[in-house]
Amino acid sequence: MVTLSILDQVPIPSGSDAYKTLEQTRELARTAEALGYYRYWFAEHHSTKGLASTSPEIMMSHIAASTSYIKVGSGGVLLPQYSPFKVAENFRQLEALHPGRVDLGVGRSPGGTAKTRLALTDGINKSLNEFPRQLEELSHYLTDSMPRGHEFSGIKAAPQTDSPPSLWLLGMGENSAKKAAELGIGYVFGHFIKPDRGKNALQTYYRQFRPTYYSLSPSAIIALFVVCGETDEEAEELALSQDLWLLRVEKGLDSRVPSIDEAKQHRFTVTEEERIKDNRKRMVIGSKETVKKKIDELAEHYQTEEFMVLTNVHDYDERRKSYERLANIYL
Template sequence: MNLKLSVLDQSPLLKGNTEHDALNQTIELAKHVDQLGYERFWVSEHHSTKSLAGSAPEILVSSIAAHTKSIRVGTGGILLPHYSPYKVAETFRVLEGLYPDRIDLGIGRAPGGMPGVNYALNGGKYPDVHSYPQQTAQLLDYLQGYPHEKYQVRATPLGPTVPPVWMLGSSGNSAKLAGELGVSYTFAQFINGEAGSIALDRYYNSFIPSTQQKEPKASVAVFVVLGETDEEADYYASSLDQALLLIEQGQIRDYFPDPEEASKQTYSYFERERVQYNRQRMIIGSLNSVEDQLKEMAQTYNVDEIIVNTIVSPFERRKWTYEQLASIFN
């Protein structure tokens, strides 16, 4: 199998870094993996989250595309229930006009932060998430240049190329919707470590050819922590273990803990169980071990692309991880 590798970056604040550092590291990482030959580079949308700086991915996409040469750049993803499909289509038609055939529009339905985010982004009202399928259908029409039947407006600028839509999800429902609308689908293994096979089966079984594409196209996004040995990888993964546990407990941190701090952390029995449960969201190990695990994941899920999300300290360790992965997957 010719397995393609891509990157999902959440602009994490590592210990000792500022928000400015985190955003600049996103640009630097994009330039780095572009030179290494990665397929695409996506940035996420998170709001009111101290440890993640990426709150406006459409802005980051423009800057990343300007600083790179050939890698596809996109969102992972725009949280559509918060926004007008028309405005999102216009934004990405502008990006497509600036960088033809290099822009991906990844969308999702999640809130993207603490509960108050929903109200802050929607004028004090809770977004109508049940309209997500209709919103997505409208977005696809606008991107293709079709006028709205009621308003008779088009999303401009028009052009010969259209940014493809990817639906990101962590359940079978989102997978089924992506298939029915005929768009590409990414399963968020880094969010849900259990439902991947079910979700991707639903996607493939429900796929209907569309204007965008005639065949289904899917990928999986997963946390990856690499070490010279399995023991070293486990050491670096301890910081992600602690960060995920703190998030689940509702504790707010200004940064991601470093492994020196996290590896000394002691947990209760139930916390240790939760840490092990969250390891399903990660691939951890030496280079040979990670290579085998990634290939097995691709085969199990019937995909030819895996999107790697690596959050470790220091930043140079993140760059090293992507270098090592590139060396085995060309």
């Protein structure tokens, strides 16, 4: 039985703005809850024109207050830039406001260019190599289990809650899978970024998982792009804007989602066409029948049942319909 969740980067379409896009995000989250989606997570991106989710915590609070029971989460907080203690308190605050509905997903990403990262860290050149230590400390703060002898032993993340938010590690390979398994936390594999390393990563996670306070058994989610149309042909046309958007994002160009007309008018080079073909490995595109076949195959490939989907097409109504069609398949 496939479980569906949404990872929202809050993409701003060309011709729109953050105000309208954020209002549509709230509408989409309410729709997702009504359709039976299990989680609604927000990404964290900085210094970009086209992605309006810069603070997952604020987005989570807003959406949790606008819905009733769907889980809200971060996909993910860029932990290397921040204090584990502050992150723990932010998410305990959310857990106290919305008990049992809060997921804390964290990642190792620098969050943008080197200059952007320095702005996030207030000019302090923090090493990404500190991430494993930060993740362990974050887990200790969330569970009040900081070891004696640690320099911050005795400090408690507030407010106190009956249980901590669930903790998830976002990753793209075996190293992150090993760390998630060691800590006994959930693991989210970014198929929508680097699909080729997924099977080995998931096998590593399942094989090395150690039961802890968080969970007695492994929990894995696969995040991937999905465009579901009425027909394969309609889905392919809708995906044109996502194809061009990804090309531009990879080149550091305008990150707003272009329209289908813009994509049709773009003259793709041979190199760009090859890149689009390669990027399609990160996506599932097609009619309900085609999408179901491909997701079922991925569920078997990864030996998991939960998929977190992103649909970054230009038209909001078509984006919503894609999520509705996907829900009609499984939910």
